[in-house]
Amino acid sequence: MNYWLLKSEPDTFGFTDLLMSPRKTTRWDGVRNYQARNFLRDKFRPDDLAFFYHSSCKTPAIMGTIKIVRAGYPDPTAFDPTSPYYDPKSNMNEPRWFAVDVQAAETFATPVTLAELKRHDALRDMLLLRRGNRLSVTPVTVKQWRYIMSLAGH
DNA sequence: GCCAACGTTGGC
């Protein structure tokens, strides 16, 4: 069982959007970074858990948790010429990009802000906090997971 | 295979 952190811009697709989706489930697609792709394709498993993080917004924060409900599969948006994520170099036989399906698990009563995360020495090694990190899909250790859950009141 | 130029990310 693995733990992850997934970034999304709330202006594009926020945690509330996920909560309002059918069965609180959505396809996590449009990832166009090879390192992130490798995680989605090779490491994501059903029942893995992830933090849902709001980036590029007024108060960057972890809003809650989500559950992986479908392991990595070829990202359909890469095959769709009308999609902003279309990639003509990807095809069905040799898919270049991958998606997973996620379902909202828990909504934090109080989001755990980036500023709060930075305050804790126990989290200093988090990939999210590493200087210049831009990866939208990052692994989280079980220790980090439990620590942040306790910050969220658990 | 190097690396400059470019586009993007994302906190502030």
Next chain:
DNA sequence: GCCAACGTTGGC
């Protein structure tokens, strides 16, 4: 809006 950091592209 700024800008540092990063990934990708493409010429050589």
